[in-house]
Amino acid sequence: MQKKDLLLVEDDRALADLITYHFERAGYNVTRTGDGEEALILCEEINPDLIVLDWMIEGISGIEVCRRLRRKGPTANLPIIMLTARGEEDDRIRGLETGADDYITKPFSPKELVARASAVLRRVRPAIAAENIDYGGIEMDLAAHRVKRDGKSIQLGPTEYRLLRHFLENPGRVFSRQQLLEKVWPHSEDIELRTVDVHIRRLRMALNEHGGPDVIRTVRSAGYALDAETVS
Known part of the structure; x- marks a missing residue:
């Protein structure tokens, strides 16, 4: 199963x-920072699936980080769990009203935090926790490793499969070539950016094999997105 990325x-x-330690044991890739400004930069660079965000951190506060992320289109729906030593009801309400999906007060059980994270992902981004993903007529069976479009089987190579899965888990979201390299290729530092274009072309050909409209949108100077909404 593809690992989830936690910031x-x-x-x-x-x-x-x-x-x-506990999140890595649960199958997450973990990127860490203790600085609010750096957190905002990392969100753009790694596109995490989930953020665990302390209220009191260096630089700008966690509550301000949360507020800024909610103002940006690409991160407006990013799952966020706030950590804080502030247990008062007003503080909890403020954190949730700012846009946090969940709120956990210190001290806490790390196992509970992992469980709460899984619950947030199931609620906010169910495709990540699902065994089947369905979008725009494309169906992916994660257990059987099979793909269909409009009921017809699609044959994909391993890289195209990983690429499609990433798009299906983030429909409509534009990813740059560099972001796709880091998300889809195991050793992205050894891969050239143009390799992404080659595999996007192969994925397009496979998905359109039976004559369906092209659901992979090319955004000039930005990257690619899986976007059935643009198909007329």
Whole structure:
């Protein structure tokens, strides 16, 4: 199963180590920072599936990080769990009203945090937790590793399959070539950007084999998106 990417924003190193350990055991790729400004930059660079965000961090506060992420289109629906030592009801309400999907007060059980993260992902981005993904007439059976479009089988190579899965889990979202390399290719540092174009072309050919409209949108100077909404 494809690993989920977690951005952990926590400036307590011991706590960050503990959280990282439990999330990595649960199958996540974890990127860490203790700085709010860097967290915003990392969100653009790695496009995490989930953010665990401490309220009190270096630089701008976690609550402000959450507010800024909710203002941007690409991160407006990004699942966010707030961590804080502030347990008062007004603080919890403020965190949730700012846009956090869940709120957990210190001290807490790391296992509970992982469970809460899984619950948020199932609720906010169900495709990540599902065994089957269906979008725009494209069906992917994750257990059987099979793909159909409008009921007809589609044959894909391993890379095209991973590429399609990433698009299906993020429909409508535009990804640059560099972002796709980092998400889809295991050793992206050894791959050239133009390789992405080659595999996008192969994926298009496979999906359109039976004459369906092209659902992969090319965004000039930006990248690619799976977007059935643009098909007339």
